[in-house]
Amino acid sequence: MAKKKQIQRTTEEIIKDRLKYDSEATYKELEDGINGGLEEYGYMDDDLDVMKEYYKNCQMYSETEWEYIAFAHGDDKPNFIDHDQVPFVERTKQWLMIVYDGFDEICRRIKDNEVIIPIEK
Numbered sequence: 001m002a003k004k005k006q007i008q009r010t011t012e013e014i015i016k017d018r019l020k021y022d023s024e025a026t027y028k029e030l031e032d033g034i035n036g037g038l039e040e041y042g043y044m045d046d047d048l049d050v051m052k053e054y055y056k057n058c059q060m061y062s063e064t065e066w067e068y069i070a071f072a073h074g075d076d077k078p079n080f081i082d083h084d085q086v087p088f089v090e091r092t093k094q095w096l097m098i099v100y101d102g103f104d105e106i107c108r109r110i111k112d113n114e115v116i117i118p119i120e121k
Contacts, residue, residue, distance in 0.1 A: 021065035025089035030055045030062065033087065050078050058087070 033041075033055050043051050054076065061071040072086045092100075 019090040019092055021068075022089045022091040023062050023064070023068070025091065026068065026087055027059055027062045029087040029089055030059050047078075047080060051081075054078055055087075 034052050038048055038051050038055070057076060058068065058072050061067045068088075072088070073083055077083070077086065
């Protein structure tokens with residue numbers, strides 16, 4: 001029973017630990033928005049000014065995940081954007097990226113007929 005609980009706990013930790021908030025990348029995403037990204041996305045006039053001010057304020061709180069989330073999704077968020085439009089960058093663990101790359105390579109080889117998978121009837 002103790003071993004099963006240990007395995008379960010480890011699996012939960014792995015799943016929880018696969019993504020980490022990336023404060024530097026989030027800050028850069030906000031900076032890119034301020035420096036032209038918001039215009040490319042279609043914001044104009046007063047909405048553009050509001051979003052630039054909002055992004056600048058978000059940058060002040062981007063150092064830690066919880067402070068950023070509290071501010072970015074709090075009362076200071078402009079009413080005309082959804083919560084999924086708030087920049088939030090997560091860094092995927094390296095080991096998971098290797099698994100994804102391996103899966104992509106398998107799919108590419110199957111598509112290019114480099115790998116023949118026997119199909120049993």
